Amino acid sequence: MIIGLIIILLLVLFLPFTNFVGRHLEAFLFIMGILSVFVSQVWSAELITEALTSPIYITLAVLGAGLLFRWFQKQFEASILKISNVIPYRLFIALFVIILGLISSLITAIIAAIILVSVISVLKMDRQSEIRLVILACYAIGLGAVLTPLGEPLSTIVTAKLNEEFFYLAKLVGVYIVPGVVVFGILSAIMIKPREDSRTIDQKREIETYGQIVLRSLNIYIFVMALTFLGAGFQPFIERFLLQLDPLILYWINIVSAILDNATLAAAEISPQMTEPTIKAILLGLTVSGGMLIPGNIPNIIAAANLRISSLEYARFAVPIGFVAMIVYFGVIIFIV
Secondary structure: OHHHHHHHHHHHHHHHHOHHHHHOHHHHHHHHHHHHHHHHOOOOHHHHHHHHHOOHHHHHHHHHHHHHHHHOHHHHHHHHHHHHHHOOHHHHHHHHHHHHHHHHHHHOHHHHHHHHHHHHHHOOEOHHHHHHHHHHHHHHHHHHHHHOOOOOHHHHHHHHHHOOOOOHHHHHHHHHHHHHHHHHHHHHHHHOOEOOOOOOOOOOOOOOOHHHHHHHHHHHHHHHHHHHHHHHHOHHHHHHHOOOOOHHHHHHHHHHHHOOOHHHHHHHHOOOOOOHHHHHHHHHHHHHHOOOOHHHOHHHHHHHHHHOOOHHHHHHHHHHHHHHHHHHHHHHHHHHO
């Protein structure tokens, strides 16, 4: 079983960078998820029910946002451009990323990602700047969303497992998370280069058809279902090899959350018997590394699907940024632990 899961893990890690798999990422991850469940022999009616129902909220949110944006596209574009004209463009980008990252803990990472995609669709950037802004903003959203149980499944699960109150995680890791969100906002302002004509609306910009909106929503549904199966399939692997490790080692091992659902890892690793420094190390490792590859976080998935960013395009910028962030936070964790 373990050998089979290791093979699947390696396939999930490397094959998305090939052209064929990159173009069919949802189907590929779905197949790998099914295989991992077969290898682990964890099939159950509860798992099938969870896999069928857990993507519904995300899918409906993406579908609803796509329809609203289509219906009110001109008004939305005019509002965003008006705001971006009031303040310097780079300051607008920085504030947008910082605010979006911080409020993601209240509006959910899903809604934050949808807002991100909608705004980027309005701002006419070159492809490199667009991808960089998506990645930096997704890192900010992934960090910010952990501050309350509303933000994302990871924070919901951790708060429930520890039987703590609503703002527990904000008090526990907020002092480390908020500066990280601000840094990603500043990096966005520095590394994004707007086009000279970015202050006007492109009258010829293509309006999505209803079919495209529905198809994208279905792809998101399959993507999240695949991650549910992958998380369940790798549960025995996690329980056998990860749970007894030193927090400093577990911090780096948790880099696998770049391709596995970090909520599943948190559910397996977090325990009320742990010390607060250990919980901090686990949470920071999971939240930072979740931005390194597309499957690592819901915002990454939504943004990449909407803006047609391939796995290779995403990883070229996200992986180096992620490793730098991991090293910085590792220094923080050494001090904490």
